[in-house]
Amino acid sequence: MDDKTVVVSLVHEALTSKGIESLSKESIEKMIEVPKQMALGDYAFPCFLLAKELKKAPQQIAIDLQSTMQHPFIQKIEAVGPYLNFFLNREVVGAEVVSEIIEKQGDYGTLAIGNGENIPIDMSSPNIAKPFSMGHLRSTVIGNALANIMEKSGYTPVKINHLGDWGTQFGKLITAYKLWGDEEKVKAQPIQELLSLYVRFHEEAETKPELEDQGREWFKKLEDGDEEATYYWNWFKTESLKEFNRIYELLGVSFDSYHGEAFYNDKMDAVIEELEEKNLLTESDGAMVVSLDEFDMAPSLIKKSDGATLYMTRDLAAAMYRKREYDFAKSLYVVGAEQSLHFKQLKLVLKKMGHDWADNMHHIPFGMLLKDGKKMSTRKGKLVLLEEVLQDAIDLALKNIESRNPDLENKEDVARMVGVGAVIFHDLKNFRLNDIEFSLDTMLTFEGETGPYLQYTYARACSLLEKASGQTVSSISPEAFGNEKAWAIVYLLTKFEEVIQAAFNEFDPSRIAKYLIDLAQAFNKYYGSVKILENDAQLGARLQLVEAITVVIKEGLRILGLGAPQKM
Numbered sequence: 001m002d003d004k005t006v007v008v009s010l011v012h013e014a015l016t017s018k019g020i021e022s023l024s025k026e027s028i029e030k031m032i033e034v035p036k037q038m039a040l041g042d043y044a045f046p047c048f049l050l051a052k053e054l055k056k057a058p059q060q061i062a063i064d065l066q067s068t069m070q071h072p073f074i075q076k077i078e079a080v081g082p083y084l085n086f087f088l089n090r091e092v093v094g095a096e097v098v099s100e101i102i103e104k105q106g107d108y109g110t111l112a113i114g115n116g117e118n119i120p121i122d123m124s125s126p127n128i129a130k131p132f133s134m135g136h137l138r139s140t141v142i143g144n145a146l147a148n149i150m151e152k153s154g155y156t157p158v159k160i161n162h163l164g165d166w167g168t169q170f171g172k173l174i175t176a177y178k179l180w181g182d183e184e185k186v187k188a189q190p191i192q193e194l195l196s197l198y199v200r201f202h203e204e205a206e207t208k209p210e211l212e213d214q215g216r217e218w219f220k221k222l223e224d225g226d227e228e229a230t231y232y233w234n235w236f237k238t239e240s241l242k243e244f245n246r247i248y249e250l251l252g253v254s255f256d257s258y259h260g261e262a263f264y265n266d267k268m269d270a271v272i273e274e275l276e277e278k279n280l281l282t283e284s285d286g287a288m289v290v291s292l293d294e295f296d297m298a299p300s301l302i303k304k305s306d307g308a309t310l311y312m313t314r315d316l317a318a319a320m321y322r323k324r325e326y327d328f329a330k331s332l333y334v335v336g337a338e339q340s341l342h343f344k345q346l347k348l349v350l351k352k353m354g355h356d357w358a359d360n361m362h363h364i365p366f367g368m369l370l371k372d373g374k375k376m377s378t379r380k381g382k383l384v385l386l387e388e389v390l391q392d393a394i395d396l397a398l399k400n401i402e403s404r405n406p407d408l409e410n411k412e413d414v415a416r417m418v419g420v421g422a423v424i425f426h427d428l429k430n431f432r433l434n435d436i437e438f439s440l441d442t443m444l445t446f447e448g449e450t451g452p453y454l455q456y457t458y459a460r461a462c463s464l465l466e467k468a469s470g471q472t473v474s475s476i477s478p479e480a481f482g483n484e485k486a487w488a489i490v491y492l493l494t495k496f497e498e499v500i501q502a503a504f505n506e507f508d509p510s511r512i513a514k515y516l517i518d519l520a521q522a523f524n525k526y527y528g529s530v531k532i533l534e535n536d537a538q539l540g541a542r543l544q545l546v547e548a549i550t551v552v553i554k555e556g557l558r559i560l561g562l563g564a565p566q567k568m
Ligand code: ARG
Pocket: 122, 125, 126, 127, 162, 163, 164, 315, 318, 333, 335
């Protein structure tokens, strides 16, 4: 529910009854302000804009309009100068929103803008035989939250892990493995072992250029479906995925499709043919490119001089496949900001091909994870194994729980929710384009803007409800919502839908993260100043308010990808 909508409708009706049709509900909504001072009400509508049309002073217009408006949500309306100030009826609004939340539970805040249409979300997408980077972690976490936001908005998200499982590097890797590989070592630590084979290939190739030729030959064989080449490729992929899947399991993220780059191997010819037919391919140093001169952009490379296709060629095939397969409303790519040019080119090439649906493709870029101000890397010297990081977070959370609540049941499960949740929330609470400083200590504190703080607040509210469960509550007395600190909560509760909508419009999970922090802070202030469990006439209303808070925090955490333990 949204009280602002009520104000918009009231103004709209009042204007139409006076014969003014020039302002739509949308434009009224944009005009409505929230006064800086509480004494001026909850919302204000400025009447200046109407002065010309009505040939009247804005002050007079405000007075004229005021008399015609009435609604149970509105306690009073004052005409102050050129403004109409609306004061909400806190008790009515409070009772209304709280009962709506309790009735709808997790469905509260669900939007019906999507009609079930598909939104493929290209997310995570690590490269086979290479470490799962901090960038892949961010893509996984942000992509998962966006998928939940799309779903909450009425769409059908399709989470696609566009694995980097194709390209000339696989020819090199097969060459290296056949020369120096050891099956047992690969099985024991696939990524680490395959990476070192790959590094060794490059080192040795500096003095033995024939290795490069062998690598190319093996990739050619792979492309042609050679049995041995395919066997190795498949095995590298299976072993790498085993490692990736451990991370996905820890994060609680699943995928609807694992169609990676290799899947498009047999779908690129059609793309190249179409480009040829439409006269878009030009030759440049023996390679085939699509010129993007008219956009002041470097040309997009489609086929190398040796005939090999590229990352771009596969992305073109993938975009077209997704359009055919899902008939998408939007198609998202959650990939680091360093690939912005690639995605700009991808869209422009599709547009040049006449595929206007490319306008519905959105690159969702994000910044880097930093450690002491420097880019965090999972490669070479600065190897930070992601799994270790997550495990450290879980261990720290467990320690914390041991000292606070040693008798807690299923401590391990809770520690996992808290530890992993801390990492996820730390990522999502900032606008995604900002770089983030990675600090386990900061993200795991129970105070401040952290995942554990939210989970702890949730558990605290749950325990109030549990303590009260023996009490019989006869009536709901809405005066409880008039309390200043209760109203701060009610006000936020009415905003949940608006926050989901903003997160949807801007592909921005941090809107929800920040909202949850505000809500938790408002609740903790309430908790600190009101005796919630006191057995008086307002107990029932206070408990309803607490229940409503648990519903919204839990649902918000779920959307972001965090669990909500009842006790911790
Ligand atoms: N595998 C790529 C990388 O690690 C990311 C792929 C992103 N998705 C895409 N459709 N290009 O950089």
